[in-house]
Amino acid sequence: MNYAELVFSQIEQPSAFIWNTMIRGYIESSNPCRAFHCYGRMQSKNMSGDNHTYPYVLKACGLMLGLDEGREIHGEVLKRGFLSDLFVRNALISMYCRCGAIVCGRTLFDGFHYRDLVSWNSIISGYVRFGEMGEAQKLFDEIPERDVFTWAIMIDGYGKKLGDIIRGRELFDRMPERDLACWNSMINGYVNHGEMVAARDLFEEMPKRNVISWSIMIDGYVRFGNSKEALNLFNQMLHHGTKPDNISTMIAISACAQLGALDQGRWIHTYIQKNKIILDVIGQTALLDMYMKGGSLEEARTMFNRMPERNIISWNVMIAGLGINGLGEEAVELFAHMEMLGMPMDDLIFLSVLTACSHAGLVTKGLDIFRRMTSVYGIKPKLEHYGCLVDLLGRAGQLDEAKNWIQSMPMKPNSALWGSLLAACKTHQNVLLAEVSVGRLVELKADDCGVYVILSNIYAEEGMWEDVLKVRKLMSDRGIKKEAGRSVIVVDGEVEEFVSGERSHSSNKEIDLVIRSLSMMIMSV
Numbered sequence: 001m002n003y004a005e006l007v008f009s010q011i012e013q014p015s016a017f018i019w020n021t022m023i024r025g026y027i028e029s030s031n032p033c034r035a036f037h038c039y040g041r042m043q044s045k046n047m048s049g050d051n052h053t054y055p056y057v058l059k060a061c062g063l064m065l066g067l068d069e070g071r072e073i074h075g076e077v078l079k080r081g082f083l084s085d086l087f088v089r090n091a092l093i094s095m096y097c098r099c100g101a102i103v104c105g106r107t108l109f110d111g112f113h114y115r116d117l118v119s120w121n122s123i124i125s126g127y128v129r130f131g132e133m134g135e136a137q138k139l140f141d142e143i144p145e146r147d148v149f150t151w152a153i154m155i156d157g158y159g160k161k162l163g164d165i166i167r168g169r170e171l172f173d174r175m176p177e178r179d180l181a182c183w184n185s186m187i188n189g190y191v192n193h194g195e196m197v198a199a200r201d202l203f204e205e206m207p208k209r210n211v212i213s214w215s216i217m218i219d220g221y222v223r224f225g226n227s228k229e230a231l232n233l234f235n236q237m238l239h240h241g242t243k244p245d246n247i248s249t250m251i252a253i254s255a256c257a258q259l260g261a262l263d264q265g266r267w268i269h270t271y272i273q274k275n276k277i278i279l280d281v282i283g284q285t286a287l288l289d290m291y292m293k294g295g296s297l298e299e300a301r302t303m304f305n306r307m308p309e310r311n312i313i314s315w316n317v318m319i320a321g322l323g324i325n326g327l328g329e330e331a332v333e334l335f336a337h338m339e340m341l342g343m344p345m346d347d348l349i350f351l352s353v354l355t356a357c358s359h360a361g362l363v364t365k366g367l368d369i370f371r372r373m374t375s376v377y378g379i380k381p382k383l384e385h386y387g388c389l390v391d392l393l394g395r396a397g398q399l400d401e402a403k404n405w406i407q408s409m410p411m412k413p414n415s416a417l418w419g420s421l422l423a424a425c426k427t428h429q430n431v432l433l434a435e436v437s438v439g440r441l442v443e444l445k446a447d448d449c450g451v452y453v454i455l456s457n458i459y460a461e462e463g464m465w466e467d468v469l470k471v472r473k474l475m476s477d478r479g480i481k482k483e484a485g486r487s488v489i490v491v492d493g494e495v496e497e498f499v500s501g502e503r504s505h506s507s508n509k510e511i512d513l514v515i516r517s518l519s520m521m522i523m524s525v
Contacts, residue, residue, distance in 0.1 A: 001029050016050050023473045032063035051082055055091035069366035072175055075125070089120045095127025111155045117143075121150055128157035133164075155182060161188020184212050191220035211237075217250040227255035229239070231264060250283040253290050262294030280309070285314045292321025294336045314342060320425035328360020335369070345377050347385070354388035358395060366392045387416050394424025399433055422451065424456050434458050 003128035004025055011018060017041045026035035054077055061070035074092060080089045089108060094395070095106035109115065109123045120143045126134035132138060140146075140154055158168030172178070172186045197508065203209075203217050214237040234252040239242060249272055253287070256265035269287060272279060279287070283309050291300035302320050304310075315338055321349050322331035335353040338345070346412035350373045370389055373379050386409050392499030393402035402421055406413045417442045425434035438455050459468045507514045 001025055001031070001034075009435065015048075016047060016053065017265055019047060020050075020052050020056060023053065023060070023514065027056060027060055027063065031087070035060035036064070036066065036069060039297045042092040045144045049076070050131035051085045051088055052303040054082055054088045055168040055401050058091035058095040062095040065099050067101055069094075070099060086119075087112070088114060090116070090122055091303050093119060093126075094122040094130050097122060102126050102130060117145060117147055117150070121147075121153060121163070124150065125153050128153055131157075131265075133157055148175075152179075152185050155189065158183060158193060165193055165195070166188050180210055180213065184216060185211065186208075188216050191216055191223075192222055196220055196224060196226070207244065209240075209244050211242055211248055214242055215251060216247060222251055222255045225258075226259040226439065231259070231261065232382055235266075244271075244277070246277055246279050246283050248478050249277055249339075250279065250291070253283070253286045257286070257290040257293045262291075265290040266299075267295060279520060281309045281314065282297065282519060287312060287319055289317045289321070292317060292325065297322075297325055297327070312346060312349065315343065316348050319349065319356060323352060323356025323359050326359060328356040328358075328362050331356035331360075332362065332365055332369075345379065347373075347382060349375075350379060350381075351388060353383050354385060354392065358388050358392040361392075363392060363396045363397055363398070383411060383414055383417070386413070387420055390417050391420045391424070394421055395427070397424075397428050399424055399428060399430050402434065404434075413513070417503045419451070422454055426454050429461060430463055431456065431458060431464070465502075 004022065008018065008022055012524065019038070023035045023038050023042075026032065026038060036057065039049070039053070039060075042053075054073060057073050058070060060068075061073060071090075073095075077083055077088055077092065083092075089112060089276065093105045093108050096102070096108065101170055105126050106122055108125065109119060112119075120139065124136050124143075125134070127139070136154065143150065155168045155171050156173070158164045167500060168186065168189050172182065172476060175182060183202070187199050187202050190196070190202065199220060203213065206213060208352065214233065218230045218233050218237075221227065221233065231252060234244070234255070235247070237248070249268060252268050255263070255267055256268065265287075271277075273292070284303065288300055288303045288307075291297075291303060291478055300318070300321060304314070307314060319331045319334050322328070322334065331353060335349070338349070350369065354366055357369065358361075370381065370385065373385070385433070389405055390402045391401070393405065399421070402424065405422065406417050416436045422434055422437040422441070425431075425437060427492050434455060441451050456468050456472060459465075
């Protein structure tokens with residue numbers, strides 16, 4: 001559009017066709033506000049719009065949810081006598097439906113006897129968008145003819161809005177013909193409800209797939225905690241010759257971050273660079289998060305410093321990552337730099353910097369930041385912020401002060417706060433306060449195996465063996481078992497997950513070889 005603007009500026013008297021081309025260009029480049037302003041410039045030049053101008057401008061109003069602007073254009077349409085034009089009328093219906101004025105859209109729809117398929121799809125889509133599936137179903141049953149898009153709208157609506165995935169599947173099975181959009185909508189409906197097995201079965205049945213199909217499945221596995229399968233599917237997508245886009249690569253990077261699979265994340269980053277895939281600030285932030293969670297601080301710093309644009313999430317990821325990796329002082333300095341630049345602050349930024357203070361033992365700075373959160377920025381602390389404060393004081397051994405903060409906070413403390421205090425009691429061997437913490441956790445019905453294991457260990461370190469036996473008997477009587485430990489390791493480029501006590505893993509032989517090799521190295525040292 002920059003080049004188009006340069007050419008446009010050289011035209012002394014652009015015609016309506018040229019103005020329409022510019023307005024359409026802004027819409028297609030996802031800049032509806034510029035499209036609307038372009039129409040304003042067109043009016044200022046005393047250039048009247050035609051039946052092609054108004055559909056473009058109304059689409060811009062719908063995209064930017066500009067109901068007032070859309071009503072202004074509606075007035076222009078009435079003045080110039082274009083309301084009888086089918087394309088203009090459909091654009092008005094679509095605009096009102098997008099902006100939430102479904103009654104206005106329905107009035108226009110009902111006010112004309114001649115409607116085409118676009119008219120029907122626009123009004124049905126409006127009802128679906130706002131979850132009014134009953135009215136959408138009535139119109140769907142009345143429509144004289146349907147196309148693939150009509151079916152896709154309804155399937156998508158049942159999958160997203162009402163959660164009636166069974167009804168959506170019935171429609172899907174009734175379809176006379178299906179395109180990729182319908183397959184993707186149905187799969188996405190299953191994914192949104194966490195039914196990954198059904199989604200995968202349908203995915204395997206697809207006659208053909210596009211990058212959206214793969215992205216829906218990969219994203220589903222990441223969202224529901226199966227990042228290993230997400231990466232396997234990403235590799236399958238490459239093997240099948242489907243070129244990933246910025247969305248699918250971003251999801252794969254997130255999977256690497258969840259698993260700590262740094263090598264695979266680096267490989268994907270290299271693939272992005274070689275194939276000139278343009279990542280927006282969200283994708284770049286995902287890369288930053290992956291490097292931070294993988295412990296590669298230098299690569300994370302390089303990524304952050306080279307980002308042409310940073311949003312508040314980028315700063316948050318960097319501050320949180322520095323804190324998690326033990327660089328609390330640097331995290332606080334970065335937070336101070338944010339303040340100096342006048343960046344907007346939110347509660348998540350404060351959560352990250354307070355966590356960093358907690359990990360680094362920066363009690364004074366942490367307390368100061370906590371107080372300034374309210375006094376300077378007007379952000380009310382949430383339970384999570386109090387949790388960071390309790391953890392900060394607990395790690396520093398100030399257990400009584402931590403307990404006072406819990407008891408004086410304006411909301412009811414949750415299990416996380418008492419659990420944090422219990423962990424601090426173990427570190428600093430405070431038996432009495434540990435027993436109080438466990439009592440509160442019992443009241444909150446949050447006394448899982450970890451709570452009793454910690455209490456048992458505190459008793460053991462103090463030589464209180466009778467109390468140790470009581471705790472273990474209590475666990476046995478209640479049927480509480482310690483959860484098995486899990487670990488993830490990369491072997492020959494494959495991400496493998498292991499559960500403590502299991503011997504059935506397919507790669508056990510390879511892992512045994514690795515363990516024996518490591519043992520020999522340790523013995524030699």
